[in-house]
Amino acid sequence: MSASGGGDDQRESRIPNNMQGLVQFCIEQGTACDNPDGVVSGMSAERREWLESALDNMSTNPVSRMKEALVKLNQPDDEDNENLTDEKIAALEEMIEWCENIDLAIDFHKIGGYEVLAKQFENSEAEVRWNSLELLGVLVQNNPYCQEAALKHELLPLVLGIIDNDSNATVRIKALYAISCLCRDVPDAQKVFVDNDGFSVVMRAMQSDVEKLKIKAAFMLSCLCNDNPEYKDIMCNIGMIDQLVGHLQEEHSSYHEHLMSALLTIVRDHPRACEECHRHELNLISTLNDRIEFLKGKEEFQEEREYATELLNILQDQDSSDVAR
Template sequence: MASSGENKDGSSSSTQRRYPNSMEGVLQMAIANTPTEEAASGDSQRTEPTPLDPERKEFLEKVFAEMYKDEVKEMKSLLEVVRLKMDSELEEDEENVEEALENLKDLSDTIDNAQDFHKVGGTQLLPQLMDHPRSEVRSRTFDLIANLVQNVPLNQKVMLEMGGIEKMLAAVDKDSSPTVRVKALYALSCLARDHEDCQRVFVEKDGFSVLMRAMQSDVEKLQIKSAFMLQAFFQMPTDFKETLFKMGMVHQLIGLLQLEHSPTHEFFMSALLNLVMDHQGCINDCKQPDLGFKEFLTAREELLKGKPEYEEEHSYCQQLMKVCFNGNHGSQTTIDR
């Protein structure tokens, strides 16, 4: 289960406090939260903060500007380490590259730094790093890319132009390291989630087949993250359900659910429920007698009933029965995703 403050897919809860992601935002926050003389003396009558005097504001601006310059300078230094040592086979150099990538990932956690990563030449190294012979380097690279592209249109565009989607799909599908496959899928999800051109290329490059195979893999994290990404496509303006219907995704998900019960089934069940909602063709697929899906749902409901740890899966099971076999086909059915 996800920790408090996070959703199951690792995204932040909407109830968490949002902090500024730029130096200007930090400065504004500092100004807004600076105690006034009245507050410091216990005078509760004055509730509005007093703006900083020009001298102190100028001082803070210089401090934040210096911090910002230091981070850009640090990124340049770390990228130089990667550039000079990425082809070395010395263990010390390999460790230095891995550490540099980890530090770059931390630095790129703000939109300003993520944009500057490209401006200082960092993205030029990414194609080679995604194909690096060391799995640890590939893994850290995809983790870094996830930070670089999430909500950063400039980097999304650059990654698309350099063939990043194709490389990510290949890593998800074929990499020898399960960890790399999971990290590549995470980066792919961050890249495609809010970018229509990336979604289009994802579909053109048969990305849904890659997700299907990932859900059929023996890597549990990969199965779960694939199901999450599949569901994310259902929330996008473009209707991808018809494509998935024609691919036989309903049959694939039902087949996965009919394997020995495991924790992944909650996510497959939720994905299937999202897929059939408001799509008569998918509903008709579920009704095919040779699948025995109604009987399966009846048995699965009985198996999960009264078990708190399977409460959500049990709810999805009941909703699928209503949508597919009780005539309740509309989107009024609640899906907690």
């Protein structure tokens, strides 16, 4: 009995009473399990690092970490602190990870995060600006609470201004991403977007020489017109069809697939857009025939060819209907 009791006492004395002790205990137990024959070897550095990181995360309070990050972001630029920009970027990247959880995204608003976030849109460092916009996109995506909060804080008009005015291409791309996350399937956000002439902003973005920005702009147009067909009239009013056709008549690029998709979305089930496409000066039917022939046999452009074929059929069907009348 005494021997058994001694063993129990020894095991009890090894039970860790703090996190550091728990890490060491797990390391020892893992080593023992990996070496059942009693040949003890050290745990690899990679395994030790992973275990320590996992246990550290278990003891982390996300809201407290976000509060600390917001304090860091709120610090004014300081020439004496050369690391401040890097620290702000790291804080934003950490919050992006936390806020992928919907509940933590809501907590971010409740601790005053939106006021601090809006200030970062004007930071002199582009990487701070684009990480801030990335965070906004993560916050509002599929999150009605955060969508409403972003509208109350009037963030959408601010971000539209960034698309028009920021000199950094990545910042503009992230701004369009954030707006897309906020507006898709959200009527209240779309109303603010329209009231602030958002479609004109997107149209100007498509005139840039940044291909990724143009692709995102075309994709967003398609999504919004699918959400609400009434927006197709706005497309006609602002000359969007002229612009899309004009771009399609430029030297062919992979970007044209997205342009063709956007134009097809506007024209589908919309007589006024069809009429616009028939204007003689656009020469669209000839352009579509040439494009379909050009893409024949090019598997990488199969979707664009299908879009062009459907668009051509719609326009030709309307011609037939007009003749019949």
